[in-house]
Amino acid sequence: MSTGGRGFQFQEPLLFEISREGRQGFSLPSSTKPRREPPEALRRLNDPRLPELSEPDVVRHFTRLSQWNFSIDTNFYPLGSCTMKHNPRVNEEVARYTGFAHVHPYQPDETVQGCLALMHALERYLAEISGMDAVTLQPAAGAHGELTGILLIRAFQTATGNPRRKILIPDSAHGTNPATASMVGYEAVPVKTGREGRTLASVIAQEMNEDVAGLMITNPNTLGLYETEIRDICDIVHSKGGLVYGDGANMNALLSKARPGDAGIDVLHINLHKTFTTPHGGGGPGAGPVAVKKTLEPYLPVPRVVQKENGFAVEHNRPQSVGRVKSFFGNFGMLVRAYTYIREMGPEGLKRVTELAVLNANYVRARLKDSYHLPFETGQMHEVVFSDKFQKENGVTTIDVAKRLMDYGFAPPTIYFPLVVFGAIMIEPTETESKETLDRFCDAMIAIAEEAKKDPELLRKAPYQTKLRRLDEAKAARELKLRFDFTNKR
Numbered sequence: 295m296s297t298g299g300r301g302f303q304f305q306e307p308l309l310f311e312i313s314r315e316g317r318q319g320f321s322l323p324s325s326t327k328p329r330r331e332p333p334e335a336l337r338r339l340n341d342p343r344l345p346e347l348s349e350p351d352v353v354r355h356f357t358r359l360s361q362w363n364f365s366i367d368t369n370f371y372p373l374g375s376c377t378m379k380h381n382p383r384v385n386e387e388v389a390r391y392t393g394f395a396h397v398h399p400y401q402p403d404e405t406v407q408g409c410l411a412l413m414h415a416l417e418r419y420l421a422e423i424s425g426m427d428a429v430t431l432q433p434a435a436g437a438h439g440e441l442t443g444i445l446l447i448r449a450f451q452t453a454t455g456n457p458r459r460k461i462l463i464p465d466s467a468h469g470t471n472p473a474t475a476s477m478v479g480y481e482a483v484p485v486k487t488g489r490e491g492r493t494l495a496s497v498i499a500q501e502m503n504e505d506v507a508g509l510m511i512t513n514p515n516t517l518g519l520y521e522t523e524i525r526d527i528c529d530i531v532h533s534k535g536g537l538v539y540g541d542g543a544n545m546n547a548l549l550s551k552a553r554p555g556d557a558g559i560d561v562l563h564i565n566l567h568k569t570f571t572t573p574h575g576g577g578g579p580g581a582g583p584v585a586v587k588k589t590l591e592p593y594l595p596v597p598r599v600v601q602k603e604n605g606f607a608v609e610h611n612r613p614q615s616v617g618r619v620k621s622f623f624g625n626f627g628m629l630v631r632a633y634t635y636i637r638e639m640g641p642e643g644l645k646r647v648t649e650l651a652v653l654n655a656n657y658v659r660a661r662l663k664d665s666y667h668l669p670f671e672t673g674q675m676h677e678v679v680f681s682d683k684f685q686k687e688n689g690v691t692t693i694d695v696a697k698r699l700m701d702y703g704f705a706p707p708t709i710y711f712p713l714v715v716f717g718a719i720m721i722e723p724t725e726t727e728s729k730e731t732l733d734r735f736c737d738a739m740i741a742i743a744e745e746a747k748k749d750p751e752l753l754r755k756a757p758y759q760t761k762l763r764r765l766d767e768a769k770a771a772r773e774l775k776l777r778f779d780f781t782n783k784r
């Protein structure tokens with residue numbers, strides 16, 4: 295069977311291990327200026343222990359390292375909930391334009407009109423796409439957007455007389471939701487999802503009271519299901535003076551089709567690094583803009599970009615603002631990329647994105663449903679959650695399937711999340727994967743399901759083709775070796 299191509303190929307020593315005394319990676323002309331030594335008190339006692347290498351040594355080292363990993367540019371990367379989608383190269387080119395890449399955030403407004411215009415336009419596009427009134431682009435990630443959004447709810451509730459004590463959160467939520475609520479000082483109250491995997495208005499009605507500041511709800515939820523009772527749920531929360539926080543991390547399933555604001559959501563974060571194709575690389579830099587209805591606009595973080603008669607300006611004086619949540623204007627390069635993507639796609643293109651993302655998830659669902667257990671039978675949005683129930687009969691679990699998938703050349707999907715599904719395997723194909731890629735992936739998953747029946751031991755010891763075999767997951771997470779031990783090395 296053809297595979298998706300493998301990562302983890304090479305043995306690669308550390309830079310310190312290939313260092314050779316006296317080897318050099320740069321050459322500078324000698325200075326004609328007299329040398330000025332720093333004051334004695336500021337001088338190091340010893341030379342820094344830096345590796346000594348030539349430029350080719352360093353370039354090759356990092357190029358080889360870059361090939362150890364799976365990445366969205368090397369392989370199909372079906373990581374559910376994380377939306378690892380293709381990063382169009384035109385975004386990269388635009389973000390590198392000198393006028394964007396070489397500006398400084400302290401420049402006077404009149405010298406950065408283009409950047410301010412872009413931020414203003416992006417805010418308007420995101421407001422339009424989400425059905426909200428105003429947007430801040432500052433937050434640096436989805437979770438940071440959540441923090442900002444819940445701070446806004448708290449500011450609003452405080453201004454109306456009582457910050458209240460609780461936030462309701464369906465048990466299908468991403469772990470960042472309860473963490474956010476707690477960080478802002480709220481008690482995170484879990485709400486049970488119904489048997490079909492959706493939040494029920496009747497349950498919210500039971501839990502909602504004047505002590506609840508609001509509800510955090512993800513739509514489509516982390517089971518990849520649309521919350522069909524969302525309008526009634528918002529009405530119930532509003533009727534008791536609460537606000538509804540929408541976790542909009544899954545907007546890839548809604549673009550140009552449905553707007554959270556129209557369903558009654560008051561505040562929403564959007565992950566640019568998921569839906570709007572900006573890179574996730576190495577944990578960021580991301581961007582998690584927050585969109586709000588008019589009632590929350592006065593509390594948005596400063597600074598705000600505003601349009602005046604003679605151009606754009608940066609406004610700091612907003613007395614009700616929750617203050618700054620990020621230095622300068624957020625991760626500006628990401629904003630340029632997302633703006634470029636939206637302009638490139640247009641409303642029709644964005645609609646097509648959603649249609650293809652949902653189609654692809656449903657295709658994977660249809661091809662794998664006989665091999666892997668589907669905990670929820672109802673219609674799927676942009677991602678699909680299976681469980682290891684069928685494989686468990688032969689003593690094979692989700693982790694074994696994920697490890698074995700690497701031998702077939704695919705990045706493992708998200709596993710053991712969402713927590714409401716025991717042994718979850720969460721697959722998000724995104725819109726840009728071809729039918730051929732999806733077929734290769736599904737063929738591999740089906741082959742693994744067959745192996746689980748015939749030779750469970752094979753799966754329990756997988757992977758075999760990777761640079762390192764099966765890791766001790768707990769040890770790898772808890773006993774990190776991040777420092778080089780120089781003892782006896784130099």
Ligand SMILES: Cc1ncc(COP(=O)(O)O)c(C=O)c1O
Nearest residue numbers: 375376435436437468470541543
């Ligand atoms: C539903 C949901 N909410 C929140 C987040 C948090 O976003 P971030 O990872 O950018 O902090 C994610 C991340 O994948 C998510 O899937």
